[in-house]
Structure formats: C-alpha cells, structure tokens
Amino acid sequence: MTGGHGFVVKGDPDSRIHRRGRKPLLDRLDVELTERCDSDCIHCYINLPAGNPRVRARELPSGEWMRIFREAAELGALTIRMTGGEPLLRDDFSELYLYARRLGLKVSLFTNARRITPELADLLARVPPLERIEVTVYGMRAETYEAVTRVPGSYAGFRRGVALLLERKVPFEVKGALLPPNRGELDEFETWAATLPWMERSPSCSMFFDLRTRRDSEEKNRRIAALRPSPEEGVAFFARKPKSYRREMARFCARFTGPPGDRLFACGAGQGGCVDAYGVFQLCMLVRHPDVAYDLKGGSLREALVDVFPRIREQRSVNPEYLARCARCFLKGLCEQCPGKSWAEHGTLDTPVEYLCRGTHAQARYLGLLAKGERAWEVENGPERVGRILAEVESS
C-alpha cells in the first residue's frame, strides 16, 4: 500500500492503458455535427449550404448526440473530435460541448473560427477543451482567403475569431489548405503560424484534395480534381527541404509500407469511427459506402464496434485490378489508396485511384525507390530498396 511519493501520474492515460494491453473498446470518436458550412470552399469534399433547412432538419437533435457521447464515454473514449461542415453552425454547440466535457471527455474541435464569439471564447477559456483547437486557414489576406471560401467578409470573420482565441489564451493550432489562390503565400503563412504561442511545428497543409464523399456532384468533383497539384508539383512541395524530407520518408517507408494483400481495411478504420450528421456510424470519416455503415438510430456504438465493424474489416477485395496492383504494391502506406478514397473516386471500395498511384510513383522515383518506367507492384525487392535508402539517410 505504501506509495512513498508520486501518487498522481501526469501524462497521457491513453498510452498508459495501451501499454498495459488493456485498450478500451473505443479510444476516441469523430463526430460530424453538421455537413453545413458558412464557407463555400472551392475544394471541399463535404460542405452543404449553411442555411439549408432540409439538411438541418435531418441532422441529429441534441439529445441523440448526448446519448452517443454518453455511450462513447462508457466505452472508454477519452476524446470526441467535433468537426463538420462547420460544427459551430449548430445552435446547440455550446450545450453539446459542455455536455461532452462534463462526461470527462476531451474535445478536439475543427473549425474555421469565424463563429467564435466573445461568449464562446469565454466558455472555451473557462472550460478548456483539453485538446488544441484546429483552425483551418485559407489565405493570408482577404482576396486570397475569399477566393477559396467564396464568402465576402469571411477573412475578417476568421481574423476576429483567431483574435478572440488569442485574447482568451485558448490553445489552438492552425493548418492550411494549399490552393491556387493562396499558393504564393505559403512562406507568409508559415511565418505567421510560427508567431502563435501553441504552434510547436510548421503547420500542416492539405493539397491532395478528396472528391465529394457523398458523391453528390460531378461538376464539383471536376473542379476539385482541377485544383490538385500534379505529381511533380507534389514532390516539389514535399522536397522543399530535401534532406529532412528524405530522412523522414525513408524512416516512414521502413515502418509503414508493404503489400497489404487482399484485405481492404489494413488501416485502423473501424477500431474507432466517425458518426455523421445524421447518426450513421462509419468506419472512418471518408468511407460512406452504404454497405459499410451502421445506423445508430437503431443501434449502439458497442453493437457496431463488437458485431458489425470487425466483420466489415475482414472484407477482401475481389477486384482483379486491385489484386494485381494495390494488393501487391510495396509502396502501400506511402500511397493513400484505401476504401475511403476508392469510394470517393469510384463508388467502390477497391478500385485503384490513379491520382494517388501517380503521386506515389513520383515520390518513390524522387526517393530512389523506383526507376523511371518501373511499376511498384511489379517490384520484387521492395523491402530491400527501402532498407537501402534508410541506410543511406542514417549514415549521411
């Protein structure tokens, strides 16, 4: 019994529990409180108009969200990630936030910060989310920002929100979306981000944009596809600091790449999951194929996690093209091919996504993993190649 000292242990209880091999059924849960957004970003995979009454009427009411949060806490979750759409569009956001925090959940909030009011900033200061808020930034000045969001005045709103968070000392990080209107501002963005008190590293920037995950608009998909950088532009971006890029990627490849075989869900999808705005529990935020979704209006998180998702995770590909290529590819892991991406691009779970494949091949050529004209799935000695570039960077 005698403790001596150190009765209270600070740190990440997640890792303590996991180290002891007693992982709770659910670690964290993503919730898309709404698909509506007050921006109309040119690249967005999900947004619907902020004021759409039909969409709003379909969204889960507060009580249903509370039931889901309660169950998540009972299953052992420590964090709820609230995203959207723009989650702050929900009139009951503060109520839901407080409810989750009073259950002992940390809240991770993804927002554009435009609807941060003095009252909400006060609340976030008084009852901290315990996770840094993540604010997406679309430009460093009104012309560029609003060329992305397509909402006049949105830049001023974003600046107001950020100023309120800074004033109340509410910890937040920023991340970017690199798009044609704001590409010239990357250095300025990174310099500004470095002045924020809670930024410990350069901000992440998304650039390989997903198509509409509701598969609701061919026209929007064409527009999004046109905003993506070419494989060569992608490599040029990643390799802005060539030495550190090579080192990081060699280590990453040594750890995470390899042929996945015919199992479709080689990732962690389905061990947690994402509840969409209408109460459908998905294995992850992207995969909205109706065959792999579970409606919480008629069931529970536990049922999905224990009875449904494990069966889905066992699914194997029967698509000959996938089996001939992705299943055998030693670059899987570097390539982001997955059921979610396949769904957005093709409406299936296992169709190779050419865009990802081309981008991965370009990176692999730059890193010296592939020669010009080689196809990764035909390479027999992938691990040996990865080992070679790892040895090179570690000895340099």
Added chain:
Amino acid sequence: MTEIRMEAAYIPSEDVVAREIEGELIIVPLAAGIGDSDDELYTMNETGKALWARLDGKTTLREIARGLAEEYEAPPGEIEEDVRGLMTELMRRKMVVVQPGR
C-alpha cells in the same frame, strides 16, 4: 504549502471529472486552472485510487487512513503519511476540497 487536516473530511472538486477506464482512475480537469497546465489528464496510482474512492465528505482523513491500514495490513503511521502526501498533491492541483462544515 497547503495544509492538510487529518480531522477534516474532503470531497472531489466539482471542477474535475473522475473516470475509471479499464481499471485506471483518470482525473479529467473540467475547469481551467486545475493541475499544472490546461491540457493534462492525471492518472492515480493504486494508492491514489484507494484513497479517492473514500473521499465521501463524511469520513475524515484519519478514519480513511485507519481503514486503509487495516485493509492493506500496513503500519498506520506509514499509511497516514501516504494519505497526507497524496492529499497535499491533490489540494495543490485543486482536485479536492474540504467538505464545508466539516
């Protein structure tokens, strides 16, 4: 230095939420200013967990120490020292408060 009164009864602060996950007691700050920073959680060790469960606002710390000494068959003096040490840490972090009127 926070003074701990062994003849007083304490309760968990309303500004924290205590959760048991897979056998571990985790103290989640609810209000700002709990603990050493605003984004940290705290896990009790076995000693802490045994004590926390007994903070009911009625039982004094001395009674709790006596009960723990019997339960763990440990010298009462050592247990009392442990209880005092842990309560000092918890008070410093504002995770417990004295039950009013006790």
